Amino acid sequence: xxxxxxxxxSIEVDEEGYLVNLSDWDEQVADYLAxxxxxxxxxxxxxxxxxxxxxxxxxxIAPAIRxxxxxxxxxxxxxxxxxxxxxxxxxxxxxxxxxxxxxLPKPTGCI
Amino acid sequence: xxxxxxxxxxxxxxxxxxxxxxxxxxxxxxxxxxxxVVLISAxxxxxxxxxxxxxxxxxxxxxxxxxxxxxxxxxKTYRALEGYDIEKLYVxxxxxxxxxxxxxxxxxxxTVMSSAELAALMNEQxxxxxH
Numbered sequence: 001x002x003x004x005x006x007x008x009x010s011i012e013v014d015e016e017g018y019l020v021n022l023s024d025w026d027e028q029v030a031d032y033l034a035x036x037x038x039x040x041x042x043x044x045x046x047x048x049x050x051x052x053x054x055x056x057x058x059x060x061i062a063p064a065i066r067x068x069x070x071x072x073x074x075x076x077x078x079x080x081x082x083x084x085x086x087x088x089x090x091x092x093x094x095x096x097x098x099x100x101x102x103x104l105p106k107p108t109g110c111i
Numbered sequence: 112x113x114x115x116x117x118x119x120x121x122x123x124x125x126x127x128x129x130x131x132x133x134x135x136x137x138x139x140x141x142x143x144x145x146x147x148v149v150l151i152s153a154x155x156x157x158x159x160x161x162x163x164x165x166x167x168x169x170x171x172x173x174x175x176x177x178x179x180x181x182x183x184x185x186x187k188t189y190r191a192l193e194g195y196d197i198e199k200l201y202v203x204x205x206x207x208x209x210x211x212x213x214x215x216x217x218x219x220x221x222t223v224m225s226s227a228e229l230a231a232l233m234n235e236q237x238x239x240x241x242h
Contacts, residue, residue, distance in 0.1 A: 058190075061191055
């Protein structure tokens with residue numbers, strides 16, 4: 001497994017850059033992963049990342065984009081629970097990029 | 112058979128899929144992989160249900176602790192099915208009772224039905240995938 005260095009810690013990632021151990025995640029690691037994805041983290045980005053972490057802790061999976069959109073709409077309102085908003089934040093795929101930054105595995109049910 | 116299939120608005124064919132789960136959740140990879148297949152199948156907007164028979168009923172047990180066997184505890188993931196619009200979960204009554212279980216032991220709401228009822232339902236499906 002490849003490793004990356006973040007703030008003096010050595011962290012294992014898979015060949016696509018997802019964290020191997022969820023427990024390695026912290027905000028510094030998230031910032032590092034965001035830079036790798038060329039995403040400038042704002043409060044709105046953090047909101048989605050934190051939402052994903054909560055979803056994972058409740059269900060033990062990373063949601064498919066369709067499920068994520070619906071769940072965000074329910075919790076944060078339709079202004080945020082739509083594809084346009086989420087793709088503006090994470091242009092290369094909200095489920096994929098936001099999950100990676102959140103330290104989660106690749107979403108289940110993404111094709 | 113084709114003439115019985117419902118057509119959705121986009122013109123795609125919607126088939127009735129049943130995912131039949133017969134194995135205990137841990138010890139083999141069948142239950143976890145099977146659950147992932149179900150979650151992926153949700154992307155295709157089909158009419159999906161799941162049935163739990165034999166040791167498969169154990170997949171839905173509440174209060175599972177996997178720390179001793181070094182496997183991910185995916186029991187909570189069954190609760191995510193609703194968000195994937197998979198809401199038809201059937202448990203065979205005979206299997207449940209033979210194991211001393213009741214509906215209260217399950218982590219999600221299920222419909223309990225007899226072996227004969229389940230067999231009839233199985234007969235209505237276009238596709239049955241067993242694991």
